[in-house]
Amino acid sequence: LKLSSERKSASSVSKLPVPPGASFLFGHEKTVFYEQPGRAFRNWIEKCGLTYRIKAAFGAPDIVVLGDPMGIEYLTQKRIYDYHHSRVVRPRVGRFLGRGLGWVEGEDEHKRMKRLINPSLSAETLRTMAPDVRDAASRVLNDMSQVLEANNGAIKNVDVLHWTARAALNVVGRIAFLYDFEGGHGEDAENILHGRRRGVTPMARYTGFIFLMLLRRFPILNDLPIPAIQAQAIARLTIQNGVAREMIRRNKDFVDKHSKDLLSALLIAYSENRISLEELNEQISTFVMAGHEATTLTLGFTLWELAHNQEVQNRLREEIANWPGEPTYDDYVSGLPYLDAVLNETLRKYPGLAYMERVATKEDSIPLKEPITLTDGRVVNSVEVAPGQTILVPIIAIQRLDSVWTDGDTWRPERWLGDRNPTEKMWPGYANLLVFGSNGPRTCIGAKLAIFVYKIVLSGLVTRFRFEGTGEELALGIASSLQPWLKDKTEMGPQIPVHMYAL
Numbered sequence: 350l351k352l353s354s355e356r357k358s359a360s361s362v363s364k365l366p367v368p369p370g371a372s373f374l375f376g377h378e379k380t381v382f383y384e385q386p387g388r389a390f391r392n393w394i395e396k397c398g399l400t401y402r403i404k405a406a407f408g409a410p411d412i413v414v415l416g417d418p419m420g421i422e423y424l425t426q427k428r429i430y431d432y433h434h435s436r437v438v439r440p441r442v443g444r445f446l447g448r449g450l451g452w453v454e455g456e457d458e459h460k461r462m463k464r465l466i467n468p469s470l471s472a473e474t475l476r477t478m479a480p481d482v483r484d485a486a487s488r489v490l491n492d493m494s495q496v497l498e499a500n501n502g503a504i505k506n507v508d509v510l511h512w513t514a515r516a517a518l519n520v521v522g523r524i525a526f527l528y529d530f531e532g533g534h535g536e537d538a539e540n541i542l543h544g545r546r547r548g549v550t551p552m553a554r555y556t557g558f559i560f561l562m563l564l565r566r567f568p569i570l571n572d573l574p575i576p577a578i579q580a581q582a583i584a585r586l587t588i589q590n591g592v593a594r595e596m597i598r599r600n601k602d603f604v605d606k607h608s609k610d611l612l613s614a615l616l617i618a619y620s621e622n623r624i625s626l627e628e629l630n631e632q633i634s635t636f637v638m639a640g641h642e643a644t645t646l647t648l649g650f651t652l653w654e655l656a657h658n659q660e661v662q663n664r665l666r667e668e669i670a671n672w673p674g675e676p677t678y679d680d681y682v683s684g685l686p687y688l689d690a691v692l693n694e695t696l697r698k699y700p701g702l703a704y705m706e707r708v709a710t711k712e713d714s715i716p717l718k719e720p721i722t723l724t725d726g727r728v729v730n731s732v733e734v735a736p737g738q739t740i741l742v743p744i745i746a747i748q749r750l751d752s753v754w755t756d757g758d759t760w761r762p763e764r765w766l767g768d769r770n771p772t773e774k775m776w777p778g779y780a781n782l783l784v785f786g787s788n789g790p791r792t793c794i795g796a797k798l799a800i801f802v803y804k805i806v807l808s809g810l811v812t813r814f815r816f817e818g819t820g821e822e823l824a825l826g827i828a829s830s831l832q833p834w835l836k837d838k839t840e841m842g843p844q845i846p847v848h849m850y851a852l
C-alpha cells in the first residue's frame with residue numbers, strides 16, 4: 350500500500366492538461382474511434398499542446414498522449430525496453446503476426462532475435478537480391494498486363510489492393526523464404542490474403558470499439574472464442590499450419606550456409622539448436638505477414654493518390670522512364686528523388702501503424718522539448734509516470750499536423766523536394782517521420798526491404814499502366830493497421846478502387 354501511494358504521488362499524469370468533451374462512460378476514446386484516424390488527437394494538440402492526457406472508457410486509468418519529439422525519442426530510443434506493448438496490443442500482435450520479433454518483450458530476448466534476423470534484411474543483403482525482387486515483381490506485373498490485354502487495355506473499378514498484395518507477397522516469399530507464391534495466385538497466397546481480409550472486415554471494425562474498450566478493461570476477453578478476435582488469427586494460422594511447414598520441409602536438409610535469405614538463417618539457427626521449432630514457425634508467420642501487409646497498403650494508397658493527381662503520376666512516370674537501364678539497389682535508395690518524394694509523402698499521410706501504444710513497466714520521468722502547463726499552474730518540461738501507465742504516440746496526427754506541414758491532409762510530394770522548413774525535421778525517424786518507429790531498437794526491421802520493394806513495384810506499375818480515380822471516396826479506419834474502406838460502403842471490406850489502363 351505504501352509503495353503504491355508513493356508511486357501515485359510521483360506521477361504527474363493526473364495534472365496533465367485534458368481536452369474537454371469526455372463522456373462519462375467512454376471517456377475520450379469514443380471520439381477517437383469515430384472520427385477519421387488521428388483527427389481527434391490533432392484537434393486536442395491544438396488545444397492542449399503536444400503532450401496531454403485523455404480519459405479512457407469504462408473508468409480505466411487516463412492515457413498519456415505523447416506527441417513531443419524529445420519525449421518520443423527518449424521513450425523509443427533510450428528506454429524502449431521499459432515500455433512494453435500493452436495487454437491489448439500484444440495479444441493482437443501475437444494473433445496477427447505470431448509470437449516472433451514484433452511480439453517478444455525483454456531486452457535479452459529481443460536482442461537475440463534481432464541478431465538472428467538483421468543480416469537477412471540489411472542493405473548489403475538487399476543489394477544482392479535486386480534481380481530476384483525485380484523478377485518476382487515482374488511476375489505479377491505480367492499477370493496484370495495480360496488481364497488488361499484481355500480487356501482491351503482498360504479495366505474499370507479495379508481494387509488495386511488485389512494486385513499490390515499479390516506483388517508484395519510474391520516478392521517477400523521469393524527473397525525471404527525461397528517460396529513461390531505463384532504470382533500471388535497460388536492456393537497458399539489466396540488463403541493468406543483471404544484470411545487477412547476476413548481479419549480486417551468492417552465487422553471487426555464496428556464491433557471493434559466496444560471490444561477494444563472492453564479488452565482494455567478486461568484483457569482476459571482475449572482468450573475467449575469471440576469470432577471477431579479469432580478472425581484476426583486466420584491468416585497467421587494458414588501460414589503456420591501450411592506454408593511454414595512446407596517451407597521447412599523443403600529446405601531443412603539443403604541449407605546453404607552462405608545463403609543470406611531469412612529462411613536459411615532461421616533454419617541454420619534451428620539446426621544448431623539456437624531456436625526451437627515453435628520459434629521457427631512464429632518467426633516465419635511474423636515475416637510473411639509483416640513482410641507484405643504494410644507494403645501492400647502503402648502501394649495501394651500511392652496508386653489512389655496518383656489516380657487523383659495526374660500531374661504527379663506523369664512526372665513520376667517520366668523520372669522512371671528516363672532512367673537509363675535498370676536502377677540498382679543504391680539507385681533506388683538515392684537516385685530517383687521524385688519516386689522518393691512520392692514514397693515519403695504516402696508514408697506521411699498514410700502510416701500503416703496510426704497509433705503506437707506502450708505501457709510503462711517502471712517509474713520514469715519523460716523529458717519534453719515543449720514545456721507543458723499542468724492543471725495546478727506549474728510549467729514543467731517532463732512527465733512523471735508510474736508503472737502501468739499507458740502512453741499513446743498519435744503517429745498519424747503528428748504526421749498531418751498543419752502547424753508543421755501547413756496542409757497536413759494534402760498529398761503533395763513536392764513538399765519533399767529542396768529545402769524543407771526546419772520544423773518539419775522535428776521528429777526522430779526515417780525521413781523525420783514516425784512511420785517506421787523512430788530509429789530506436791524496436792524500429793521496423795523491414796523498412797529497407799519495404800522501401801526497396803515499394804520502389805521496384807511502383808516503378809513497374811506506373812511505366813506499364815495509367816491510373817484514374819473512380820469518383821468514390823475513401824473512409825480510413827483502423828483494424829490494427831490503417832485500412833481503406835469506401836465511404837458508405839464499409840461492408841465491402843478494405844479496398845482501393847481505380848480505373849486502370851495499359852500504356
Ligand code: HEM
Nearest residue numbers: 450451639640643644701702784785786791793794795799
Ligand atoms: C511500408 C511498410 C512498413 C511499415 C509502415 C512498417 C511499420 C512498422 C512500425 C511502425 C513498427 C514499429 C512498431 C512498434 O514499435 O510498436 C514496425 C515494426 C516491425 N516491422 Fe515493419 N513496417 C513495414 C514493413 C515491414 C516489412 C517489409 C517487414 C518484414 C520484412 C516488417 C517487419 C517488422 C517487424 C518484425 C517489426 C517488429 C520489430 C521489433 O519489435 O523489433 N515491416 N514496422
